[in-house]
Amino acid sequence: MAVLHSSLAPYSLKKLILIPHLKPRKICHFQAMSSSSRPEPAVLVHKVPGLNPDEMDRVSDQTFQRYTSSSVKRNGNGVAIVWFRNDLRVLDNEALYKAWLSSREVLPVYCIDPRLFGSTYYFGFPKTGALRAQFLVESLFDLKKNLTKRGLNLLIQYGKPEEVLPSLAKTYGAHTVYAQKETCSEELSVEKLVSKGLRRVVLQSPANNPNLQLIWGTTMYHIEDLPFDISCLPDVYTQFRKSVEAKCTVRGCIKMPASLGPAPSIEDWGCVPSLDQFGLQHQNVSLGMKFVGGESAALGRINEYFWKKDLLSIYKKTRNGMLGPDYSTKFSPWLASGSLSPRLVHEEVKRYEKERQANDSTYWVLFELIWRDYFRFLSVKYGNSLFHPGGPRKLEHRWSQEKTLFETWRDGHTGYPLIDANMKELSTTGFMSNRGRQIVCSFLVRDMGIDWRMGAEWFETCLLDYEPCSNYGNWTYGAGVGNDPREDRYFSIPKQAQNYDPEGEYVAYWLPQLQSLPKDKRHFPGMAYIKQVVPLKFGNAGKYQNHDKTSTARGTNFGGRQAKGSRR
Numbered sequence: 001m002a003v004l005h006s007s008l009a010p011y012s013l014k015k016l017i018l019i020p021h022l023k024p025r026k027i028c029h030f031q032a033m034s035s036s037s038r039p040e041p042a043v044l045v046h047k048v049p050g051l052n053p054d055e056m057d058r059v060s061d062q063t064f065q066r067y068t069s070s071s072v073k074r075n076g077n078g079v080a081i082v083w084f085r086n087d088l089r090v091l092d093n094e095a096l097y098k099a100w101l102s103s104r105e106v107l108p109v110y111c112i113d114p115r116l117f118g119s120t121y122y123f124g125f126p127k128t129g130a131l132r133a134q135f136l137v138e139s140l141f142d143l144k145k146n147l148t149k150r151g152l153n154l155l156i157q158y159g160k161p162e163e164v165l166p167s168l169a170k171t172y173g174a175h176t177v178y179a180q181k182e183t184c185s186e187e188l189s190v191e192k193l194v195s196k197g198l199r200r201v202v203l204q205s206p207a208n209n210p211n212l213q214l215i216w217g218t219t220m221y222h223i224e225d226l227p228f229d230i231s232c233l234p235d236v237y238t239q240f241r242k243s244v245e246a247k248c249t250v251r252g253c254i255k256m257p258a259s260l261g262p263a264p265s266i267e268d269w270g271c272v273p274s275l276d277q278f279g280l281q282h283q284n285v286s287l288g289m290k291f292v293g294g295e296s297a298a299l300g301r302i303n304e305y306f307w308k309k310d311l312l313s314i315y316k317k318t319r320n321g322m323l324g325p326d327y328s329t330k331f332s333p334w335l336a337s338g339s340l341s342p343r344l345v346h347e348e349v350k351r352y353e354k355e356r357q358a359n360d361s362t363y364w365v366l367f368e369l370i371w372r373d374y375f376r377f378l379s380v381k382y383g384n385s386l387f388h389p390g391g392p393r394k395l396e397h398r399w400s401q402e403k404t405l406f407e408t409w410r411d412g413h414t415g416y417p418l419i420d421a422n423m424k425e426l427s428t429t430g431f432m433s434n435r436g437r438q439i440v441c442s443f444l445v446r447d448m449g450i451d452w453r454m455g456a457e458w459f460e461t462c463l464l465d466y467e468p469c470s471n472y473g474n475w476t477y478g479a480g481v482g483n484d485p486r487e488d489r490y491f492s493i494p495k496q497a498q499n500y501d502p503e504g505e506y507v508a509y510w511l512p513q514l515q516s517l518p519k520d521k522r523h524f525p526g527m528a529y530i531k532q533v534v535p536l537k538f539g540n541a542g543k544y545q546n547h548d549k550t551s552t553a554r555g556t557n558f559g560g561r562q563a564k565g566s567r568r
């Protein structure tokens, strides 16, 4: 058992809870050391993917050749608009494909919706942090480049889609606006407003009859191929997985036309925005991983992880790691922004299995992508209850919203190195491993007793890979209010530290003050002490109660519709 190291004793959780006015920074000694005394970590920043720009372009061009075709025939007329949302890619993009097929000219549009740069609903954190905004800027820049190479351009407009799109449809006489279908209430409310705006165009000039066509494109398994009605979606993941694996096939990627032009001529196509246009300042990534946004980088990462480094063959053994770029695929930021299609990942896994090897690891990437699908489908089945305090099961529980305590977690000042290191990684890079996310979620909710929505909203601010279904879905599971009553797990910090960072390498990377300690002391310098005096697990299971009413849904800044249009 670790012995308390006097100079590194973390303040006790009990003290924090009993005396909330204590300023953690003052009593948490190891965090008060001056930065000049900290040894520099060996590697400062890993670029993900770790390819140089020329290599990335080459890889991306090769993949484009594989997934495009020159023999696709076009038979449409007029102008179609593609409204890019969370599908910032060219390959396997069905909305773009249908727009191309049904028209003579395609007008690709991205709307920078000011609401995405407002505040989160309950706790008022920035809805999009600077790192994700930067990732978005890079993604748009790359999309514009890839469209231009194929004869189109990207019109970037600052404004609400329900104002921008009808006006463009009217000006260019577009017959259809194609877009990827979303499933959560804020996005659904924008879809409704766009449809309404397009109907107004018809009223004003009946000859012009634009309509909105929404196309499913976010999951690996298509919603129409599910072997059950979505209202009967199993509440146990394993049942869902077994059922889709037995009864459905993943559709192949759509072969996109090699050339997509011509585009209608527009004088000003709009520039890729800079961060100050979002009211944000550039945040430098000085440690950990710096992800590069955009489809080219996503294809580069597949190439690097699967083909160049052969890491796919050992994924199952490494996936629970926390340090460095290569323990897991790191596909999530590109999947969330839609720069990468899950079906393309599926096809590349199958190709790898054919050309190199098939094993547990190659299968396990698909297993994880089925989790991603599952959370998306759950959002259709459960709607807004995903965002309610009691989650899909409508459980009642008194959560604390104590600000000081929450801030120690948010800022990585809890005094527990495993928690602090993960929270520092999140705020510095916009990323955290799956293992880390489960641990910090359990700590916030079960050890600190804090409202899980505070954690979920903070993740919403910071994560590069934020998307509502996976984020709120995983948080409801972590808080024990998810749809599956059996997914109610407590993560013991000593056990997690022992299993996943036995040498303390991860914590010492993010908290360099710990590097001078012997490896066995890095992790829980105060563990013996904490175990004696702090009831780490509050045993909350007995406090939950079922109740029938959902919490009062309120309006959001999305769409002005009260209650129904609200996520919360």
Ligand SMILES: Cc1cc2nc3c(=O)[nH]c(=O)nc-3n(C[C@H](O)[C@H](O)[C@H](O)COP(=O)(O)OP(=O)(O)OC[C@H]3O[C@@H](n4cnc5c(N)ncnc54)[C@H](O)[C@@H]3O)c2cc1C
Pocket: 319, 328, 329, 330, 331, 332, 333, 335, 336, 365, 368, 369, 371, 372, 373, 375, 432, 433, 434, 435, 437, 438, 441, 459, 463, 465, 466, 467, 468, 470, 471, 472, 474, 475, 478
């Ligand atoms: C509290 C909490 C919040 C989370 N919030 C998000 C989020 O906002 N966006 C997000 O994409 N993921 C979220 N996850 C899931 C998971 O942590 C990340 O997808 C994963 O860490 C991304 O790293 P990777 O791409 O290297 O994953 P890999 O291990 O390489 O997995 C491959 C892909 O499978 C999918 N995947 C893996 N695990 C999960 C999971 N538990 N749920 C859903 N999809 C999964 C991801 O798309 C991932 O890219 C959250 C998990 C927790 C516990």
